[in-house]
Amino acid sequence: MPFLGKDWRSPGWSWTKTEHGWERLVFFGHELEDNKEIKLKEFCSDNNENLFVGEVRELANTKRKKDLYNNNTRSQFVFTDKWIYVQKGSTKERHGYCTLGEALNRLDFSSAIQDLRRFNYVAKLFQLIARSQLTSLSGAAQKNYFNILEKIVRKVLEDHYNPRLVKELLQDLSSTLHSLTVQFGRCVLVGNVNIWLCRLETIVKWQQELSNMQIPKQMCTGMTFNDLPLHMQSKILCKLSDACDIINLGQATPTLHILSENRTLWKKLCYFHFSDKPLCRNLVLANHDNVDWKLVYFTLQKHYPMKEQYGDTLHFCKHCSILFWKDFGHPCTANDPDSCLMPISPQHFIDLFKF
Numbered sequence: 001m002p003f004l005g006k007d008w009r010s011p012g013w014s015w016t017k018t019e020h021g022w023e024r025l026v027f028f029g030h031e032l033e034d035n036k037e038i039k040l041k042e043f044c045s046d047n048n049e050n051l052f053v054g055e056v057r058e059l060a061n062t063k064r065k066k067d068l069y070n071n072n073t074r075s076q077f078v079f080t081d082k083w084i085y086v087q088k089g090s091t092k093e094r095h096g097y098c099t100l101g102e103a104l105n106r107l108d109f110s111s112a113i114q115d116l117r118r119f120n121y122v123a124k125l126f127q128l129i130a131r132s133q134l135t136s137l138s139g140a141a142q143k144n145y146f147n148i149l150e151k152i153v154r155k156v157l158e159d160h161y162n163p164r165l166v167k168e169l170l171q172d173l174s175s176t177l178h179s180l181t182v183q184f185g186r187c188v189l190v191g192n193v194n195i196w197l198c199r200l201e202t203i204v205k206w207q208q209e210l211s212n213m214q215i216p217k218q219m220c221t222g223m224t225f226n227d228l229p230l231h232m233q234s235k236i237l238c239k240l241s242d243a244c245d246i247i248n249l250g251q252a253t254p255t256l257h258i259l260s261e262n263r264t265l266w267k268k269l270c271y272f273h274f275s276d277k278p279l280c281r282n283l284v285l286a287n288h289d290n291v292d293w294k295l296v297y298f299t300l301q302k303h304y305p306m307k308e309q310y311g312d313t314l315h316f317c318k319h320c321s322i323l324f325w326k327d328f329g330h331p332c333t334a335n336d337p338d339s340c341l342m343p344i345s346p347q348h349f350i351d352l353f354k355f
Contacts, residue, residue: 082108083324086352100353101141110148117311123152123165125346130173139190153206160215167210174203234259238268241309266293273307274300314344
């Protein structure tokens with residue numbers, strides 16, 4: 001007879017062979033017969049509440065807790081494990097594949113943005129999703145995406161941390177939604193049209209709040225940046241990896257402007273981002289004294305991507321095919337787990353879920 005069950009590894013239902021053929025056993029713990037009627041009063045208490053027994057009661061309690069949790073939170077589900085198995089195909093042991101929306105929920109990006117080491121990483125990842133992967137998200141994943149995005153905006157408004165990156169994220173998201181709705185029509189977006197219109201209005205509102213954000217001036221009675229010696233100020237500028245930060249800092253005072261135009265500073269910046277590019281490598285080896293390294297930097301920036309640097313990133317275990325935050329770890333079965341780890345950039349994260 002056919003094997004029936006929840007999946008191919010399940011023990012299935014209990015059956016018995018009778019003179020009329022095979023019949024299934026166990027219904028609320030009792031065997032059913034064709035001439036036996038089920039009295040609903042036996043499953044009702046004095047308060048007219050159903051008394052489920054066995055597996056039915058457990059399923060009802062689980063569903064009730066899940067509904068209660070979903071009503072009291074804006075997240076889809078809650079997971080204790082902060083890692084996810086990245087699978088691109090189906091096998092006998094595992095069916096289906098991991099989606100980008102599932103990864104956003106399982107890896108707990110909602111809590112990751114509270115860590116300053118991971119904030120830039122998550123914001124950059126969300127910017128890449130807004131540019132190319134927005135239509136691949138399911139309805140639940142889109143809801144989770146915008147909920148986390150709202151937390152990102154609120155954190156910037158409260159802590160004034162890296163508003164420029166979030167402004168670029170919202171600008172890319174707004175441009176993508178406008179292009180999708182105008183050029184391709186709203187049929188490519190999952191969900192009701194009114195929902196997307198509300199989201200567009202919310203994005204415009206966030207952009208206005210970030211534009212009107214005023215960073216309060218703090219009264220400092222101790223030593224300031226200008227009180228430091230010039231060689232220390234120069235070393236601090238050399239630690240910055242973003243050219244926009246160097247230019248903005250150079251507009252503060254005339255002294256900082258002179259330091260920000262230092263040729264050695266831009267030479268180090270070019271070597272940091274584009275050391276493997278032929279033009280930069282040849283100029284460094286030639287050691288020309290009259291090279292305008294600031295001009296070289298912006299020339300290379302137009303043709304090559306800049307080197308990304310983050311305080312903390314997601315890691316991928318090549319042995320287990322598991323994606324995880326390094327602080328949380330994962331149940332690795334390799335003899336040397338550290339040798340199997342590989343840091344994942346935001347673009348590499350997107351590539352893992354392109355099928």
